[in-house]
Amino acid sequence: MIVYDGLKSDFMRSVEGGLIAKEIEQNILDKLGFHTTANEFMSWENSMLRMYMIMNDSEIPSDAGVAIEYNVPQTAKRIDFMISGYGADNKPGMVIVELKQWQKIEKVEATDAVVELVETYTGNALRKVVHPSYQAWSYARLILDYNAIVQDKDIKLAPCAFLHNYIRRDNDPLDDEQYAEYLYEAPAFTRTQTKELKNFIKKWIKKGDKKEILYQVDYGKIKPSKSLQNSIASMLDGNQEFTMIDEQRVVYEEILKISERCQKDHKKRTVICKGGPGTGKSVVAVQLLAELTQRDQVVQYVSKNQAPRQVYLQKLKGKKRLTGVENMFKGSSSYVNVGRNQIHTLIADEAHRLEERSQYTKKTGNENQIKEIIHSAMCSVFFIDESQRVTMADIGSIDEIKKWAEFEKSEVIEMELESQFRCNGSNGYLAWVDDLLEIRNTANYNLDRIDYEVHLCDNPNEVRNIIIEKNRAANRARVLAGYCWKWEKAKQNDTNYHDIIIGDFEMSWNLGNTIYALSDTSVNEVGCIHTTQGLEFDYVGVILGDDIRYENGQVVTDFTKRASTDNSIKGLKTMYKKNPKEALARADEIIKNTYRTLMTRGMKGCYIYCTDPGMQEYIRTRLAAVPKSEDFIRSM
Incomplete structure (x- = not known):
């Protein structure tokens, strides 16, 4: 969903009239149903003025499309700024701009866990966050991997980052070698590089589209691309870590049928699969992720704990850094503002660890992670072992899942993995x-x-x-x-x-x-x-x-x-x-x-x-x- 859209000429008039931030604020209330904070409002005031300076170039077509705060389907992520039009070859294209108001960043040393982090002052604190080029690339990849129009019409996506308050220096941490791959895929422009950013936009947008491409992307059918399907299939092929045996395959096949039935009759269903340590819950979860993706579903693996997400993603990716599969592994607090039935199937592993409100989302509308998962998906699958609740915040229980399934009018199906494959x-x-x-x-x-x-x-x-x-x-x-x-x-x-x-x-x-x-x-x-x-x-x-x-x-x-x-x-x-x-x-x-x-x-x-x-x-x-x-x- 696009919060604000118009032609370049519309955008320029709104900024000149001092109305752009107010228009975005009202559209967010009308379309997404929530009020924005004073800090976010001020960020629009500042960033949109900077983008006005960039767009104030006669070679950028006045009838090019402009979108602000594009809410990426199946997520609560919003893309700051997009410009649509046609390139020199008359091929449709879209420039994606991730805007940052940062004034200083520090490199975070690459590890076997993460390589894309930087440290900066944001949200009133010094925090470790992803490199802006990586963020821009990941948004473009998400659209490319799941938007059928982008795939079918070969719409070229050109991501970049604009740090409009940041002054680059020699040997800048922003440009450290460990970020080279991300910078290649999504260049980062800073305060004194307005000319370079203008040229980047003009390279991709030579002719206006009167918002046609924005409209097509906004209303495009959501399904996984063939490249994403092939990617995760090849990662699993021959990977002994994810081999299923005996009743694991029986449960797997049954959940596949249930999920497919949900997509055909459009009825919500919730699967609760009990299983003790070593019964293969995670193996079945990852195999379901891959197979349902092969069947054109939008599927995500969910866990509260970062450790299993990191491990299973790393085992699938191997040494590859940029694959798109990263977007399939989500934290349990990712579904706060995702609409009803926006995702085909959500697979919640270690569901006993789910919380009511996570520490990161207490002030952003988070209500209950179990409810949010069931609400967001046509089919929700919970793998659970109630004997592994290990913190005061853990609320994951079969009764809790049933309660919210009833609230969301979702049919409940229970099954169990009993055979022990761990502990010999x-x-x-x-x-x-x-x-x-x-x-x-x-x-x-x-x-x-x-x-x-x-x-x-x-x-x-x-x-x-x-x-x-x-x-x-x-x-x-x-x-x-x-x-x-x-x-x-x-x-x-x-x-x-x-x-x-x-x-x-x-x-x-x-x-x-x-x-x-x-x-x-x-x-x-x-x-x-x-x-x-x-x-x-x-x-x-x-x-x-x-x-x-x-x-x-x-x-x-x-x-x-x-x-x-x-x-x-x-x-x-x-x-x-x-x-x-x-x-x-x-x-x-x-x-x-x-x-x-x-x-x-x-x-x-x-x-x-x-x-x-x-x-x-x-x-x-x-x-x-x-x-x-x-x-x-x-x-x-």
């Missing part, structure tokens, strides 16, 4: 963990006849040594820990700073500039629940901290032993003052679910150390039938 296919180990942590009573008191390596280590150094050795084979072993040690933000990228100290054992929390599950140096850091949930390794070493102990014949939890930097229990102290019983029960669930999740990340084995002597001895008795850790170490 041992449901017995999972039942043992539940019984061990007193989450639920099971018949699995010990691990007799269970084909899974479980060892209790006498100290955390043993855990580290075993994991380092196991990691040599395939970089698939990690040390994990409960959140009982402070995470020093100022030292987040310094592996030599050791957040976790237990006697003579010292290690750093996982670095903030790496994809923890994939980096070949992550074995030297300790992972937490936030960087490992939803992922799997071959082997894990788990350190149980002081927040879980064994006293008077039972497992007890203590939320006061969690680190002050742990946001997962934010609000618990307030709840405790009002209702101690409820607060302790909620804390008990969070802490036990956290360790249950960490202890079930390993496909082949788990090595344990407890800081509480009582808990250490308790687990030793439960492992009586398993060889002691020192016997295992001698055999290595």
